[in-house]
Structure formats: structure tokens, C-alpha cells
Amino acid sequence: MNVSAVSSIARSGMNAAQQHLDTAAHNIANEATDGFRRQSVTQRELPGGGVTTTVEQAQTIGHDLPTDIVQQMSSSYTFEANLRTIRTQQDMLGTLLDMKA
Secondary structure: OOHHHHHHHHHHHHHHHHHHHHHHHHHHHOOOOOOOEOEEEEEEEOOOOOEEEEEEEOOOOEOOHHHHHHHHHHHHHHHHHHHHHHHHHHHHHHHHHHHHO
């Protein structure tokens, strides 16, 4: 796998995690809104690597605060893991360039 593919996959993971965070925050912010229908994120893998997301609205009215809080925590960990992948890749590339110089 080449350098740009790893970076692209990690960036798509970060974008997906951000979408999950935004959606959970939206659901939490509207917890007390009458008639509110939660949003959820569906994540699919891409053929060349990485992921894509779509946001969907629930068919029924209701909230699920525990799920939204767990989703925020999980998404923040996922974002951080993908960020570390990018940083590690940059560090390794920098070391390789230093060795070749």
C-alpha cells in the first residue's frame, strides 16, 4: 500500500468519526425537542480502502441519550487513532527522507 493510500484511508476515517460526533451532538442538543427524530450515521467501506458515511433520520420519534453519549466517546477515540496513523506515517516518511539525504 502506498503512502497516499494510507493517508487517504486515515483521512476518510477521521471524516467518518467527525460525522458520527456531529450527529451525536445534534441528537443530544435536540433531546428535549418535541417530535424530534434522531439521526444516525451509516458507514460503508470503499473499494479502494477507507470509508464513506451517510446520515439518516429515524422513522420514529424518540431519543436515545445513552447511545449518543457512547457514540461520542467512541468517535473521539476513532478520530484520535486515525490522526495517530497520519502522524506516524509523516514521522516515518521524514525519517526515510533523512536517511536518503
